Amino acid sequence: xxxxxxxxxxxxxxxxxxxxxxxxxxxxxxxxxxxxxxxxxxxxxxxxxxxxxxxxxxxxxxxxxxxxxxxxxxxxxxxxxxxxxxxxxxxxxxxxxxxxxxxxxxxxxxxxxxxxxxxxxxxxxxxxxxxxxxxxxxxxxxxxxxxxxxxxxxxxxxxxxxxxxxxxxxxxxxxxxxxxxxxxxxxxxxxxxxxxxxxxxxxxxxxxxxxxxxxxxxxxxxxxxxxxxxxxxxxxxxxxxxxxxxx
Amino acid sequence: xxxxxxxxxxxxxxxxxxxxxxxxxxxxxxxxxxxxxxxxxxxxxxxxxxxxxxxxxxxxxxxxxxxxxxxxxxxxxxxxxxxxxxxxxxxxxxxxxxxxxxxxxxxxxxxxxxxxxxxxxxxxxxxxxxxxxxxxxxxxxxxxxxxxxxxxxxxxxxxxxxxxxxxxxxxxxxxxxxxxxxxxxxxxxxxxxxxxxxxxxxxxxxxxxxxxxxxxxxxxxxxxxxxxxxxxxxxxxxxxxxxxxxxxxxxxxxxxxxxxxxxxxxxxxxxxxxxxxxxxxxxxxxxxxxxxxxxxxxxxxxxxxxxxxxxxxxxxxxxxxxxxxxxxxxxx
Ligand SMILES: Nc1ncnc2c1ncn2[C@@H]1O[C@H](COP(=O)(O)OP(=O)(O)OP(=O)(O)O)[C@@H](O)[C@H]1O
Ligand SMILES: [Mg+2]
Numbered sequence: 391x392x393x394x395x396x397x398x399x400x401x402x403x404x405x406x407x408x409x410x411x412x413x414x415x416x417x418x419x420x421x422x423x424x425x426x427x428x429x430x431x432x433x434x435x436x437x438x439x440x441x442x443x444x445x446x447x448x449x450x451x452x453x454x455x456x457x458x459x460x461x462x463x464x465x466x467x468x469x470x471x472x473x474x475x476x477x478x479x480x481x482x483x484x485x486x487x488x489x490x491x492x493x494x495x496x497x498x499x500x501x502x503x504x505x506x507x508x509x510x511x512x513x514x515x516x517x518x519x520x521x522x523x524x525x526x527x528x529x530x531x532x533x534x535x536x537x538x539x540x541x542x543x544x545x546x547x548x549x550x551x552x553x554x555x556x557x558x559x560x561x562x563x564x565x566x567x568x569x570x571x572x573x574x575x576x577x578x579x580x581x582x583x584x585x586x587x588x589x590x591x592x593x594x595x596x597x598x599x600x601x602x603x604x605x606x607x608x609x610x611x612x613x614x615x616x617x618x619x620x621x622x623x624x625x626x627x628x629x630x631x632x633x634x635x636x637x
Numbered sequence: 638x639x640x641x642x643x644x645x646x647x648x649x650x651x652x653x654x655x656x657x658x659x660x661x662x663x664x665x666x667x668x669x670x671x672x673x674x675x676x677x678x679x680x681x682x683x684x685x686x687x688x689x690x691x692x693x694x695x696x697x698x699x700x701x702x703x704x705x706x707x708x709x710x711x712x713x714x715x716x717x718x719x720x721x722x723x724x725x726x727x728x729x730x731x732x733x734x735x736x737x738x739x740x741x742x743x744x745x746x747x748x749x750x751x752x753x754x755x756x757x758x759x760x761x762x763x764x765x766x767x768x769x770x771x772x773x774x775x776x777x778x779x780x781x782x783x784x785x786x787x788x789x790x791x792x793x794x795x796x797x798x799x800x801x802x803x804x805x806x807x808x809x810x811x812x813x814x815x816x817x818x819x820x821x822x823x824x825x826x827x828x829x830x831x832x833x834x835x836x837x838x839x840x841x842x843x844x845x846x847x848x849x850x851x852x853x854x855x856x857x858x859x860x861x862x863x864x865x866x867x868x869x870x871x872x873x874x875x876x877x878x879x880x881x882x883x884x885x886x887x888x889x890x891x892x893x894x895x896x897x898x899x900x901x902x903x904x905x906x907x908x909x910x911x912x913x914x915x916x917x918x919x920x921x922x923x924x925x926x927x928x929x930x931x932x933x934x935x936x937x938x939x940x941x942x943x944x945x946x947x948x949x950x951x952x953x954x955x956x957x958x959x960x961x962x963x964x965x966x967x968x969x
Pocket of ligand 1: 403406407408426427428429430431432433434435475
């Protein structure tokens, strides 16, 4: 059974049809590459799955059950974790504060609960070590390199036992070595049975790590193929519109 | 292992010093101390207990509102209505008590008014999406006008059966000869500092100012927090209004005119960044203290009081300039 099933989803912002009748499904342990030109609707789709937007039409199903979400917290409760495009970091906060943003750890009882700085620093430190990143939990994000910022955004997805991880351009603006680390992490997630959606403009990333590629063009799905049956040339053609559509 | 711990401690001590000197609050505190030292030597009248009592009490009203303003400014907003809200809340208190109600009813009505005004500001800003500058500028005009309507633009100086209680609340000193307003200010500062550092709400306030979009995406309840923040700001103005009414013993409809500028100056001098994301409760207090000492010293040094506005205005500009220079030195 697919872990996530997207059926006939459309999203309209007034006159802009960001997504039109998009359907696809995601099996446990599957890695899907979601590709498309700027403005094709990739981030919009991510935000729908993340609980930031409600679809205008269509529905989501998780493990066969209808999934209706009103806010991001609910998506996380269902085991959906996101690395947002541009990482969604607060420069004025520490790395640990960013990792735990929106789900801060607290200690104490009832209304007398205060932030548990110690536990958050400790856990964030462990996650950075796991990700082989030099990031220090107490440092401000403002002072961090691109790779360290990336690690902070990715560490968020490791806070709970996720079933699905969506990564919106996680390899933009980082070094070759760090790209390899991110791809390794994706394989590691896959091996644990976690489904991953990787959004990227980098053909090599998608072709190294993904099982399937889905292409969006102007809000419509124009391809959904096993990576083995496709080629970078074909995908490029689909993205630009040189190739209209493939089954 | 031992060396790493030593290294760590060494690093800590080093970073404590560099942390201190990188804080605007630290330098402003130094300025306050230097100004006090200078004034004690240069004038006979500064270091008298009477004058010090006056100075500490005077700056508390600005300081209390600056606490609320700091929270708003950390989220990247601004509240221009606080001076008028202070006036309206004072007037509601005065009129209610003048009509024969008890001090409890008067304070409840006054602070209730403050919360309603803050909620209106907050809803228009967070849910309707209007700029804070516009909404609170409108409210600045509305609140003062309402104060005039409530009192028919007269001075209220008789507060009914609980008249003496109100005057004792604002003008007296319950503990060790420290003026009551100072005690309220200290308590409110501690509460604000605690909330900003130790609660999830406080963390989210900083997050919104740092990157509002990121806060939305990570599930921070941005809209609710913004409404709460403007309610807190109004409430701080209301509290200051209640205390000031008790201290003055009379309310006129021009109470708190132009106070928003002093309050914003205090927060900015205390290290809050108008672009959002930065600010502390302690900074707001130190900023308010510096302004009051400058104001006080103008009088003591025999400088015309009309210069006050020029000083406060320059202070805002210099404080923001300071920030600019700091950012230039460490390119991001
Ligand atoms: N909140 C919004 N309000 C109005 N229009 C929006 C909103 N979010 C996205 N859009 C529009 O929806 C379309 C799809 O945007 P989206 O961000 O999903 O593209 P994308 O595929 O992620 O592009 P990129 O590769 O540049 O990240 C664009 O035309 C965009 O302008
Ligand atoms: Mg995008």
